[in-house]
């Protein structure tokens with residue numbers, strides 16, 4: 001969603017804020033802005049519609065100088081993308097605010113402020129916060145004003161606030177949206193994501209729900225909890241190397257992240273495999289006891305993470321014998337869920353901050369589950385902190401909005417979960433040992449599939465002019481097809497749908513003609529013959545088929561069918577391997593179409609609003 005950066009530094013903060021915005025741009029990118037408190041004590045603001053580059057141009061023409069400031073990159077919720085709606089929002093000349101999240105009672109607050117003669121210059125919900133704080137700060141210091149105002153806000157927020165009257169002070173506050181404090185050397189920073197600050201520090205305080213922080217000159221950091229008491233929060237060192245925030249030799253972050261998969265899958269496995277079984281302790285102390293009681297699993301996630309959950313259902317039921325329900329978080333959280341005894345609640349999230357997934361976890365914690373496990377990529381994220389058990393996916397920061405390495409590392413982690421549960425629930429030892437061995441070989445197999453890049457790029461030309469595409473799979477490869485279709489629509493804007501291949505004749509077959517490319521994955525599994533018949537149904541209707549198939553399944557290119565062979569893989573791990581060509585296909589189609597691959601229109605990397 002939107003990105004926040006703030007700084008109180010000994011040097012001029014414009015460069016720090018600008019770099020922070022560039023690093024956060026993947027979260028939201030329809031407009032950006034910055035306020036710096038000048039050495040003359042006045043607030044100076046620059047805002048621009050469009051990407052951070054547009055703001056940079058303005059800053060170049062008219063730079064800002066000062067030791068404290070706040071900045072924002074926006075993903076519109078209230079009010080269309082425009083300069084007037086871009087943050088920071090000011091109340092008069094002396095108070096400025098940046099905000100992530102949604103203020104649900106903003107209409108009532110706006111009416112109250114309008115009747116008190118406050119003029120509104122934007123359609124945002126944020127502007128009410130600026131006016132409310134300005135009004136309070138006439139009588140009290142900025143910290144107290146912020147504490148008073150947030151008590152009146154319903155909804156979710158992360159805030160950065162600055163006042164002309166308080167030199168070298170930035171106030172931050174969070175509830176429902178992430179906010180971290182960067183601990184510098186006699187300097188202090190604020191951001192919605194540690195990534196924004198890795199150029200200035202690797203030490204962070206992850207603010208907790210309801211926290212307010214006051215940053216001041218000389219590196220002053222005071223944290224207050226929801227009741228206003230001063231609290232000590234642990235300083236944590238960021239684990240990921242900063243290299244992740246640059247594209248290296250790749251044209252796009254997405255391509256770089258696709259090619260990182262062998263390494264990050266190996267990372268995700270590191271230290272978690274014993275000789276012949278998964279080390280259950282990798283899930284944390286207490287995991288074995290909890291897992292042995294788990295009689296079923298409810299798995300909740302959004303977007304790509306949800307697709308990972310759908311794959312895992314096949315694995316968990318087959319190898320661990322545990323019934324699984326998988327649901328998107330935005331549905332789950334508003335349903336009257338019946339929780340059978342001894343149900344383990346599992347969330348999947350790259351960011352660990354997705355509003356619906358987090359709300360689902362909070363709901364689940366009150367609903368009589370056995371316990372909660374988060375499979376997550378961001379250490380210190382809300383989801384990781386609020387779950388009983390966590391398994392980190394170790395994919396490193398993922399910048400491309402379309403998720404790639406986060407998905408395959410989630411699948412890897414879910415296979416570890418399957419085997420951990422299998423182990424405590426009496427899975428056959430030989431089967432476990434052979435899957436562990438297969439996991440060890442996986443990074444090298446992923447590498448071999450990525451080597452097919454040029455051939456996949458070749459296939460992509462057949463898609464660039466199309467308006468629609470169908471993706472087919474069976475069994476655990478139906479969610480792989482769903483993920484393939486999602487990738488194509490996210491970054492190439494081609495309408496794509498996925499179906500279980502057996503469902504084709506119940507409707508979608510009516511769409512098949514020579515204008516409808518049909519993509520299918522055909523690993524060598526027990527459903528292969530059935531899939532082949534489904535593919536015949538497409539060919540018989542003149543549909544153009546693109547099949548990623550195991551080299552041993554006897555499918556080859558012919559009239560109306562183009563086949564690309566993948567190396568053999570153990571059946572259980574095929575969903576991970578068959579995801580890769582679909583990622584590369586979407587990538588190359590998007591490049592051919594000239595879309596913004598890393599920051600596709602209307603989307604955001606981390607959706608921290610409902």
Ligand code: G6P
Nearest residue numbers: 303304305349350351354403604
């Ligand atoms: C957004 C992103 C998707 C992601 C989804 C869930 O929609 O654009 O790529 O899959 O959020 O995010 P999470 O961080 O919870 O995995």
